[in-house]
Amino acid sequence: xxxxxxxxxxxxxxxxxxxxxxxxxxxxxxxxxxxxxxxxxxxxxxxxxxxxxxxxxxxxxxxxxxxxxxxxxxxxxxxxxxxxxxxxxxxxxxxxxxxxxxxxxxxxxxxxxxxxxxxxxxxxxxxxxxxxxxxxxxxxxxxxxxxxxxxxxxxxxxxxxxxxxxxxxxxxxx
Numbered sequence: 589x590x591x592x593x594x595x596x597x598x599x600x601x602x603x604x605x606x607x608x609x610x611x612x613x614x615x616x617x618x619x620x621x622x623x624x625x626x627x628x629x630x631x632x633x634x635x636x637x638x639x640x641x642x643x644x645x646x647x648x649x650x651x652x653x654x655x656x657x658x659x660x661x662x663x664x665x666x667x668x669x670x671x672x673x674x675x676x677x678x679x680x681x682x683x684x685x686x687x688x689x690x691x692x693x694x695x696x697x698x699x700x701x702x703x704x705x706x707x708x709x710x711x712x713x714x715x716x717x718x719x720x721x722x723x724x725x726x727x728x729x730x731x732x733x734x735x736x737x738x739x740x741x742x743x744x745x746x747x748x749x750x751x752x753x754x755x756x757x758x759x760x761x762x
Contacts, residue, residue, distance in 0.1 A: 630661035630728065632669065632760040638739035641749060643698065651741040657758055659735065661728025667762040669735060670714030670723035671702055674754040689741065689752035698745050699750055705736040712737060714759065728762075 635656035643651050661667050676688040678698060688697040704712040704724045713721025724735055 607622060626662070628662050628665040628728075628762055630659060630665060630667055630760055630762045632758065633658040633660075633732075634758055635737075638702075638737075639740065640741055643741055643752075645747045646744065648743045650743045652699045654726040654741045655737050655739070657724075657735045657737060658732050659718040659726060661726075661730075661762055663712055663728055663730040665728035665762050668715065668725050668759055670759045670761070671712050672714050672757045672759070676754055686742075687754060687756070689754045690754055691748075692749040694726070695747055696750060696752070698741050698747055699742045699762075700739055700754075702756070703738050703740065705738055708717075709738070723761075749758070 635658070638653035638654040638655050639751045640651050657669055659667060659669055659751075676690040686699045686701060688699055689698040702712045703709045706726075707722070707724055710723060711721040715721075715723040726733060727736070
């Protein structure tokens with residue numbers, strides 16, 4: 589009986605130490621990868637038209653109007669927003685090379701500017717393609733970013749009566 593108990597004890601110790609007939613399986617490491625490509629994207633929305641107060645021929649004070657442009661670019665995407673020269677490059681006396689509001693008739697133009705308020709009120713252009721002023725530069729956050737703008741009709745311009753307008757093209761590049 590003593591031998592049988594001893595044999596059971598030796599067998600239990602051997603199995604516990606891994607000396608039994610069955611051996612543990614060896615695990616070999618394997619790896620898996622996961623990846624995704626995130627494309628940059630941007631959208632652009634224009635705001636309300638610049639609505640200037642009535643202008644009086646020769647008035648000495650500038651006339652101002654505001655609007656906005658909204659850029660929505662994916663996070664950390666660099667972008668620029670340019671505004672072209674518009675339909676009329678200024679022939680207004682004293683303001684050559686600036687944008688112009690016009691009735692469409694020769695010589696009937698009022699020189700004006702568009703300035704980006706977010707960039708220290710600098711003249712807003714398209715980086716030199718059609719009007720040599722800087723485009724607005726920004727970095728996307730993944731949320732809509734409103735870019736306020738101010739339009740300025742220069743004081744001191746002679747103008748005939750009529751309805752003056754201009755249309756500019758706003759372009760977002762990223």
